[in-house]
Amino acid sequence: MDASSAPFPVRHKKLSLDIQGNKTDIVICSYDDHFLVIATQIGSMGTTLRARKEEGVSIHPTFCVSVIFGKRDEPILVACARQLIEHISNCGSSLPLVLSLGLKDHSVGTLKGVVTAVIANRLW
Amino acid sequence: MAQGSLDSNGDITYPTSIDGESSAANVNAGLDRLRINAADENDDDGAVQITCFSDLSDDLTLHFQIIRLHKQIYAWIGCNSAKFGHLYAAAPTRPNNMVSVTSLLGGASDNTGSGIARRIVLKTGLNVVLACNIPKDSPMLEAAAEKKLVRKLIDLGYTKSKI
Numbered sequence: 001m002d003a004s005s006a007p008f009p010v011r012h013k014k015l016s017l018d019i020q021g022n023k024t025d026i027v028i029c030s031y032d033d034h035f036l037v038i039a040t041q042i043g044s045m046g047t048t049l050r051a052r053k054e055e056g057v058s059i060h061p062t063f064c065v066s067v068i069f070g071k072r073d074e075p076i077l078v079a080c081a082r083q084l085i086e087h088i089s090n091c092g093s094s095l096p097l098v099l100s101l102g103l104k105d106h107s108v109g110t111l112k113g114v115v116t117a118v119i120a121n122r123l124w
Numbered sequence: 125m126a127q128g129s130l131d132s133n134g135d136i137t138y139p140t141s142i143d144g145e146s147s148a149a150n151v152n153a154g155l156d157r158l159r160i161n162a163a164d165e166n167d168d169d170g171a172v173q174i175t176c177f178s179d180l181s182d183d184l185t186l187h188f189q190i191i192r193l194h195k196q197i198y199a200w201i202g203c204n205s206a207k208f209g210h211l212y213a214a215a216p217t218r219p220n221n222m223v224s225v226t227s228l229l230g231g232a233s234d235n236t237g238s239g240i241a242r243r244i245v246l247k248t249g250l251n252v253v254l255a256c257n258i259p260k261d262s263p264m265l266e267a268a269a270e271k272k273l274v275r276k277l278i279d280l281g282y283t284k285s286k287i
Binding site for chain 1: 171172174176177178185187189191193194195196198200202205206207208211213226228229251253255
């Protein structure tokens with residue numbers, strides 16, 4: 001028996017755009033306790049990072065970003081995750097982010113394009 | 125049958141028919157449609173496809189989300205909630221086609237999803253990233269979820285050959 005009467009509990013958005021000449025597919029999913037963002041130009045999830053806001057009493061929040069799969073020597077990917085988790089926090093959500101970046105190049109322009117597109121289509 | 129001639133553009137031109145309408149435009153339009161259709165098929169091969177469905181059985185609702193990338197599948201299994209759960213990656217590995225699984229998030233003491241991920245790769249030959257929030261120590265639920273997910277992957281035509 002299908003639970004077809006209730007809406008699916010996970011919201012998602014899918015978009016495809018050109019970033020620096022490369023076709024980029026972006027999927028954003030909103031779970032109860034995480035956000036998932038996949039941005040791929042290579043047909044696979046690529047490097048996966050996890051970013052979360054740390055508990056603290058300070059006015060200014062701090063964030064922890066780590067690579068959980070893939071390239072660990074590309075700081076620009078960490079910076080991309082850091083920028084997105086800060087945006088999530090500024091929008092009032094404390095949920096952590098799982099970010100997958102399967103990109104053909106790791107130039108500043110490409111990562112900026114990804115961040116811009118994700119923020120424009122955010123689910124937080 | 126009308127005889128046509130090849131012009132400098134490589135198009136075939138036909139003499140106009142008796143009622144004055146040219147059939148050359150029809151032929152060229154048909155060729156254009158074929159080119160457009162071929163491009164669409166190529167685009168679909170690389171397009172991301174998302175499938176979401178739920179299944180209610182024994183007072184439990186299992187939610188499934190499948191995101192198909194060109195070379196990889198991401199799947200999420202939710203049991204009664206939309207919590208993300210533990211994250212695993214699994215893939216066939218050379219040289220002897222065994223399956224390798226690794227836990228990416230959580231899963232240190234609870235490997236419920238790792239077995240599912242491993243068996244999906246065995247049965248489908250796909251490169252898989254699986255998120256799963258099925259509670260531990262629920263082998264029947266785990267088996268039911270795995271069966272439904274594998275069935276759906278086969279029905280959607282995503283599978284390669286079994287390992």
